[in-house]
Amino acid sequence: MIKLKLIGFAVLAVFLLSTETVYSQRFVVLMKESFEQSVKKTGQDNPNRLRKAQDNQQRRNQKIDKVNGFARNKGIEVPRGKAFVDGTVGFVANLSMSQVSELQSDPDVAGVFPDFTIQSTRPQMQSRPRMQGDPIREAEFYDPNSKSSCAVPLIGGSQTSRSNSSIWIIDSGVDGSHVDLNVNSNPLLSVSFVENELNPLIDQIGHGTHCAGLAAGKGAGNPGVTGMSSGAEIISVKILDSNGIGTWSQLILALDHVAKYGVKGDVVLMSLGGGNECNNDPVLRDLITSLGNDRIFVVMSAGNDGMMSSQNLPGCIDGQNIVTVGALDFTCDGLQGLAGYSNTGIPSIDFVAPGSNMISTFPNNQYQVMSGTSMAAALVAGLIHSTGSLPRTIGSTQANGITYPFAGR
Secondary structure (H helix, E strand, O other), X not given: OHHHHHHHHHHHHHHHHHHHHHOOEEEEEEEOOOOOOOHHHHOOOOOOHHHHHHHXXXXXXXXXXXXXXXXXXXXXXXXXXXXXXXXXXXXXXXXXXXXXXHHHOOOXXXXXXXXXXXXXXXXXXXXXXXXXXXXXXXXXXXXXXXXXXOHHHHOOOOEOOOXXXXXXXXXXXXXXXXXXXXXXXXXXXXXXXXXXXXXXXXXXXXHHHHHHHHHHOEOOOOOOOEOOEOOOEEEEEEOOXXXXXXXXXXXXXXXXXXXXXXXXXXXXXXXXXXXXXXXXXXXXXXXXXXXXXXXXXXXXXXXXXXXXXXXXXXXXXXXXXXXXXXXXXXXXXXXXXXXXXXXXXXXXXXXXEEOOOEEEEEOOXXXXXXXXXXXXXXXXXXXXXXXXXXXXXXXXXXXXOEXXXXXXX
């Protein structure tokens, strides 16, 4: 009888252990400022982004060691590169439910949040990509005089920025060899957080490359695409995989990377997201608002789900130098009304811009027409970068009793 009881306890222990393993999943752990402040709050600033990161490296290492030590004391091993300390402080790790409970009761922990999936704002893609030299059709709304989408001259035209700042594109990667794009290939800056797709200069779905052309194309190809801030430097931060899918934790690590290297006047473009409750996400809110407060502009798409923009994360986040963009229909003759696919609502939409039938760069020196709030946000990101300031209002449209301002130069 005693032997049978021991066997029973052993079976129960194995079951509980396996159950704990089954229910282990990825979480983001946010630490309180009383535990450790971010590099942003305690470090040195420098207009040279590489010097800025280097000057703060010793301080950064000390903070990472402290976070890792805290986790180890809880029996948690934080994978390499999963502690974040530049914009805010915390870590990403797989946790069991008992570890979650222990962390939630720890006085140094501000919150423990389960990871979730995010994706590109699912633009509509029209027809096949165009190769170099292929003729442009009238329905593709291309202006040969400006070598751009007709949308570009409609909102003030392209301008070459003399700024040393850059446009960070947090997306599916950006084709680093496209003739129309000026992509920074420094592996310290352009990085990938997609575990099985480590090259940020390869874009397997074309979404990030398309946005890059609208923001900063330089019109060097045939037919060529010129963006709102022609020739601006692009820094590619890849978090979306070949299916256009990423995770919330990858976005947090990406924004912390921007906090590490970003300088005043930079623009961060995030044409991604999904339905979620904004008030339940202090991590993204803190990272994005801290960038905006440092005069790093953050531009986000409103989403293409036909819902309220206030439900689309991260575009639902508001603050200084933070802009969420909805999409307009247009022709080469002028701007029209709000696109039927665009999310709506003020807040969180700050401006609307052309988003439908936008021709832009595509991987392998090709061009493609896409529609979505991603495209509208990319135009506004380039506009802001070229002027170093928020857009002007150049008109408006109404939908369901709400007035939406047109972004322009």
